[in-house]
Amino acid sequence: MEKKIISTKQIARYPIYLKHLKDLKAEGLEIVPSPIIAELMNSSEEQVRKDFQAISTSPGKPRYGRNIDDLINDLEVFLGYNKLKKALIIGVGHLGGAYMNYRGFASFGLNIVCGFDSNIEKTKEKINDKFVYPMDLLEKVIKEEKIEIAILTVPKDYALDISKRLVNAGIKGIWNFTSVDLDELKEKVAIENVNLASSFALLSHKINSLK
Amino acid sequence: MEKKIISTKQIARYPIYLKHLKDLKAEGLEIVPSPIIAELMNSSEEQVRKDFQAISTSPGKPRYGRNIDDLINDLEVFLGYNKLKKALIIGVGHLGGAYMNYRGFASFGLNIVCGFDSNIEKTKEKINDKFVYPMDLLEKVIKEEKIEIAILTVPKDYALDISKRLVNAGIKGIWNFTSVDLDELKEKVAIENVNLASSFALLSHKINSLK
DNA sequence: TAGATTGTTAATCGATTAACAATC
DNA sequence: TAGATTGTTAATCGATTAACAATC
Numbered sequence: 001m002e003k004k005i006i007s008t009k010q011i012a013r014y015p016i017y018l019k020h021l022k023d024l025k026a027e028g029l030e031i032v033p034s035p036i037i038a039e040l041m042n043s044s045e046e047q048v049r050k051d052f053q054a055i056s057t058s059p060g061k062p063r064y065g066r067n068i069d070d071l072i073n074d075l076e077v078f079l080g081y082n083k084l085k086k087a088l089i090i091g092v093g094h095l096g097g098a099y100m101n102y103r104g105f106a107s108f109g110l111n112i113v114c115g116f117d118s119n120i121e122k123t124k125e126k127i128n129d130k131f132v133y134p135m136d137l138l139e140k141v142i143k144e145e146k147i148e149i150a151i152l153t154v155p156k157d158y159a160l161d162i163s164k165r166l167v168n169a170g171i172k173g174i175w176n177f178t179s180v181d182l183d184e185l186k187e188k189v190a191i192e193n194v195n196l197a198s199s200f201a202l203l204s205h206k207i208n209s210l211k
Numbered sequence: 212m213e214k215k216i217i218s219t220k221q222i223a224r225y226p227i228y229l230k231h232l233k234d235l236k237a238e239g240l241e242i243v244p245s246p247i248i249a250e251l252m253n254s255s256e257e258q259v260r261k262d263f264q265a266i267s268t269s270p271g272k273p274r275y276g277r278n279i280d281d282l283i284n285d286l287e288v289f290l291g292y293n294k295l296k297k298a299l300i301i302g303v304g305h306l307g308g309a310y311m312n313y314r315g316f317a318s319f320g321l322n323i324v325c326g327f328d329s330n331i332e333k334t335k336e337k338i339n340d341k342f343v344y345p346m347d348l349l350e351k352v353i354k355e356e357k358i359e360i361a362i363l364t365v366p367k368d369y370a371l372d373i374s375k376r377l378v379n380a381g382i383k384g385i386w387n388f389t390s391v392d393l394d395e396l397k398e399k400v401a402i403e404n405v406n407l408a409s410s411f412a413l414l415s416h417k418i419n420s421l422k
Numbered sequence: 423t424a425g426a427t428t429g430t431t432a433a434t435c436g437a438t439t440a441a442c443a444a445t446c
Numbered sequence: 447t448a449g450a451t452t453g454t455t456a457a458t459c460g461a462t463t464a465a466c467a468a469t470c
Contacts, residue, residue, distance in 0.1 A: 007461070011416050015408035019390060033427060042394050046463060049429070062428040062469045080415045094309035101305045104390075108411050148418070173418040175411070179230060179315075183253050190417035194410050197226035199403055200319050200386070204291045205222050206401035207359070207384040218437070244451060257439060260453070273445045273452040 006054050013051060016041065018075045025068050033065030081109045086147045087175075090162055091154030092117040092132050095177060099151055100127040113145055118158075135162075142169040149173045156180045163189075217265050224262060227252065229286045236279050244276030292320045297358045298386075301373055302365030303328040303343050306388060310362055311338040324356055329369075346373075353380040362386045374400075 020040045024032060034048040041048065052066060055078040060066040076082050087105070089096045092115040099105070100115050115132040117123060123132045133141060141147065150166045152159060152174055159180035166174060166189070173190040176182055182191050231251045235243060245259040252259065263277060266289040271277040287293050298316070300307045303326040310316070311326050326343040328334060334343045344352060352358065361377045363370060363385055370391035377385060377400070384401040387393055393402050 006416075008413060008416075009461075011412050012406070012409035015406070015412050019408070020392075035427085040392070044463065045427085047461095049427090050462090053429070060428055063426050064470075065427070079412050080419070094312045095306075098305035098309040104407070108408065108415075110411070149414070172421070173414050175414050181231075181251070190414055190421050192410055192414035192417060194405075194407075195223070195226070196315070196405075197230070197319065198223035199405055200321070201222050201226050201290050202219060203360070203384050203386050203401060203403035204319075205217075205219075206403060208291070210383070210401050220437075246451085255439065256451085258437095260451090261438085264453070271452055274450050275446075276451070 010051055010054060013041070013043075014055065014075055014079055017048075017051065018072065018079065021068055021072050021075070025072065030068055031065045032068050032071065034060075036065075079108070081107065084109050084111055085149055086111050086113050086145060087149035087151055088113050088141070088147050089115040089151045089153060090138075090166070091152065091158075092122050092127065093153060093155075096151070096153035097127060099153065100130060100132075110149065112151075113147060114141065116141075138162075138165060139169040142166070142171060147171065149175065151175045151177065153177045221262055221265060224252070225266065225286055225290055228259075228262065229283065229290065232279055232283050232286070236283065241279055242276045243279050243282065245271075247276075290319070292318065295320050295322055296360055297322050297324050297356060298360035298362055299324055299352070299358050300326040300362045300364060301349075301377070302363065302369075303333050303338065304364060304366075307362070307364035308338060310364065311341055311343075321360065323362075324358060325352065327352075349373075349376055350380040353377070353382060359383045360386065362388065364388045367391045 017037065020037060021032065024036075034045040034052070037048045038045040049060070052060065052071065056066070056071065056074045058067075058070055058074075087110050089099055089112060092100060096115060096117075100112065105112055112130060114130050115127060116135055116138055117132050118135045120134060123134050126132070148171065150171045150173070152163065154162055156178050159176070159178040160182065163174055163176075163182050163185055167185055171189060173192070174182065174185075176191055176193045179195065179197065182193075185191060228248065231248060232243065235247075245256040245263070248259045249256040260271070263271065263282065267277070267282065267285045269278075269281055269285075298321050300310055300323060303311060307326060307328075311323065316323055323341060325341050326333075326338060327346055327349055328343050329346045331345060334345050337343070359382065361382045361384070363374065365373055367389050370387070370389040371393065374385055374387075374393050374396055378396055382400060384403070385393065385396075387402055387404045390406065390408065393404075396402060
């Protein structure tokens with residue numbers, strides 16, 4: 001089987017497909033034709049078909065569409081939701097604390113093992129049943145627990161130094177919620193930036209366009 | 212002057228340019244040539260020039276580059292950071308609460324006026340000096356305070372109904388942190404989605420590619 | 423069979439990259 | 447003047463959209 005090249009735009013769409021498919025399944029649907037999905041995605045049936053072809057293990061059936069269970073399974077396998085991954089949260093401030101409590105990560109197969117914070121006061125009580133450790137235990141915990149992913153929610157002055165420690169300790173991916181540029185590490189670790197400033201710029205521009 | 216078409220990708224880049232330019236200014240730089248910026252952005256000098264040309268009010272100078280203060284000012288005007296905009300946070304849970312406390316919004320020109328929550332207990336004390344009001348005051352506050360932007364951090368079952376109320380009350384833009392599809396409202400209001408599932412899918416894919 | 427939906431191949435569109443003349 | 451950087455125009459690249467034959 002030939003491996004298809006999958007663009008970042010496609011990858012960003014797959015979780016949205018999955019959400020819609022689960023909704024349709026909950027409504028009792030068993031077979032989904034691409035025009036139905038295109039409608040929900042505000043896209044075209046051609047794009048839906050190409051996207052599904054790229055990740056599906058079985059072909060669609062002309063005149064019917066695709067089996068919804070197969071498709072959900074293919075998407076979950078592609079997205080890795082079926083494989084459990086251990087993660088930790090670095091910086092248990094307002095945002096980090098919110099993510100300690102967020103239940104939605106479990107649906108990605110993401111298991112938040114614990115948090116880390118440089119403030120000793122924060123390490124004195126559990127959040128959502130998870131320990132918050134002091135920073136000097138970082139390397140030890142990553143290695144012993146075989147943690148793969150770090151959710152980075154620290155103040156920006158600490159972001160780069162801590163990221164280097166994460167890489168050296170064996171972290172495979174950094175989900176970067178700071179505004180700091182970590183690109184110098186991207187040969188050694190997967191980095192995904194969540195940039196509120198970019199997102200807000202898009203909102204502003206849309207507001208101005210609507211006027 | 213002819214208006215240039217600016218793509219969403221460009222718009223997402225502008226806040227990142229601004230950050231780098233402010234860093235360079237802090238280091239004492241007064242003139243920036245595009246190769247320097249391209250290096251920081253991990254992009255090409257051609258792209259940098261095109262991006263700046265699209266939003267700048269003055270041309271660059273061959274052999275010198277561009278004046279850093281002019282550029283910062285042009286970017287801030289384009290991004291609307293110089294215009295104060297009132298916003299409110301709907302749903303003061305973990306994430307909404309974190310955003311009530313987040314200081315970074317001020318740099319976008321965003322003034323978080325207050326929060327709203329359906330839980331009466333939450334309305335009894337201020338967060339970061341801001342009131343949390345019960346939901347039945349929503350329309351009144353939006354109109355009296357002339358609020359433009361809503362930051363939506365409610366549980367997903369409430370997202371669509373509340374969004375309709377926001378639109379009817381005159382909100383211009385919804386920054387949607389829920390996983391709910393609000394596209395049916397997009398003719399009436401600007402909507403920008405922050406989708407953690409898509410972002411995480413990109414991280415996972417990068418991790419798998421590095422292996 | 424007829425027709426809806428599939429998958430493939432070709433055309434279009436848009437963004438990035440390259441080439442190069444203009445200029446301080 | 448020489449040369450670095452600009453802005454413009456052309457070429458390339460990639461993703462989306464369109465066209466259409468295949469098929470259940």
